[in-house]
Amino acid sequence: MDVPSSSPRRLPPRNPAHQSQSSSSPPKHINEVFPLAPPPPLHTRSNNESWNPQPSSEEFITPSSSPSKGNTALVEVFDRSLQLTPSSSPTKPQATPSKRMLQAIDEDGNGAGAGVGRMDDERLNRKNNKENAPPFSKATEVSQRGNAGPGLQRSHAQSRRAYDPFRDMTIDEIEKLSKPQVKRLKDVAHLYFYDYYYNLVTYVHTRRKRTEDWKAQHENLSTEELKPAWSRFAGRERVALRKRRTRLRKGDFQVLTQVGQGGYGQVFLAEHKETKEVCALKVMSKKLLFKLDEIRHVLTERDILTAAKSDWLVKLLYAFQDEDSIYLAMEYVPGGDFRTLLNNTGVLHFNHARFYIAEMFASVNALHDLGYIHRDLKPENFLIDSSGHIKLTDFGLSAGKLSPDRMESMKMRLDQVKDMDIPERSTMERRRAYKTLRETDVNYAKSVVGSPDYMAPEVLRGTEEYDFTVDYWSLGCMLYEALAGYPPFAGATVQETWHNLKHWKKVLHKPEYENPNYYLSKRTWDLIIHLVAARDQRFQDFKSVQSHGYFSEVNWGDLRAKEPPFVPELDSDRDAGYFDDFSNEADMAKYKEVHDKQNALESMEERKDSMSKIAFVGFTFKYNSFLQRLEMLYRANSHQQAQEAEP
């Protein structure tokens, strides 16, 4: 057996083949898998259609030039637009450029200097009105008419109280509205409009601010000096405008290397070509998702990633799609996963195991706080960040139920092994058998059905209701593995593992060690048997876990401040040395079953009818902290409205 190491900073071996990745030399095989797109075509438009330094009609929605005031005003704008309540006429702020400056700009008749055309106010207004048409037309119309009908004339507070969204609906319609899919689309629509308004308002605000700053900085220049400076400024603005109009595509990312292979696609280390932002880009084939009936799961994963504001959960930077694939660009977590750490260390020192299991509980609790159950936790889902702390990823199965195919397959396996004759095995035998199984059965870890080692029996059986404590079971199995060197139900073959799970009560034993210096303390075993336990014997909540004696040395309020046992040694933020080398045949062999299954599915006849665009509505996302704050404000606001409306 491996002797647990107590050296605090011994690092698991790295993968020298793909350490620091540079964007200039992507490995050849990656370009074959993921051909680099040509540079985006330059945006072409007429000379006249360029940025105009004059305040435009769309600026009326910028009530203040001070950012903090602007934010409050923004919420009011959203509030107003959502309520369709007329407010006092929006004021049109007057930018007051210095006379000399305007003179200098206007002198050549083209406004913004050589090469930069100028759109006259009227055309710009027309263009802006067109751009703003859908969300603003109603509100503008209302405020211009000054007579919005009895409902819309009420005061702000009155209209809030009197608003009943179900007023004119039939029972059928109300029922439809209560369905989860419809609720999700409603949330997506909300977010869409927030995003729309946020973009619109901040764009105008920052554009005005930039112009004002520029004017303030150039106040003392002579007329001759002003013209070229203005021309340069206008050029930069044109670039900013162009950028604003482009949608994210896979060609915007330079793939550096592959870092992961999942059941539905690959994960790449990638870099945004323009901003140089590094991310983990998860690419999933739409065809495969349809065929595996996994769309709901991927949408949930995107929803969770979007909602994740915790340091314990991997953050989503962007989500986008094209005809064939969907893309999740997540923060890149460079220290590899907990499986690699376990493989490299064998058995963990008891203090190190405590550190990791406490962090794993904290991350799983962050997911539970969002209202989701993971259901399929395994060491591969826990990533180690650059500081050595844990982050949870892969929320694909947190959608409610496993796919019917997978449930069927699991039930079949449980049924097949029920009468198997398994010899009694000692801890040592089981530890050795597990090691051999992992080493020889290269597909063990990546089986498409999933290795059942960590799954709670009620999830495997699929016949009864279950709750978030199924994740406690999985964490208990991981703690057992970290201390024993094998998960509690691991057998010498996969069938034996299924058999052990079926008879888990009989199979669960306290591990023994060859080295007499090692043993499981009473409190450690007590914790494990309250995690790997029947539903009614298991811990019922996170508080009970936290207050168990095993964690008495753990400061739950400040986990991330504690120095981790291992801190990855990274050459740069593009270092992929802690992940498998996907250009190495031996490393790739363990993904063979996944690839074969994916290829077989890909070549099956397509169900074009179901590949409808509607399935992925609301997938697109761009990380935006302000937007998230706004969403929270909106929720708080709705809550307040609901309370006000109560009799």
Ligand SMILES: Nc1ncnc2c1ncn2[C@@H]1O[C@H](COP(=O)(O)OP(=O)(O)OP(=O)(O)O)[C@@H](O)[C@H]1O
């Ligand atoms: N944000 C990230 N940073 C670094 N590596 C990552 C990141 N996300 C995923 N990976 C790597 O990619 C692997 C596969 O990712 P993930 O588990 O999300 O894919 P999946 O298709 O959902 O897998 P599964 O079939 O297990 O559900 C992970 O085990 C990990 O090694």
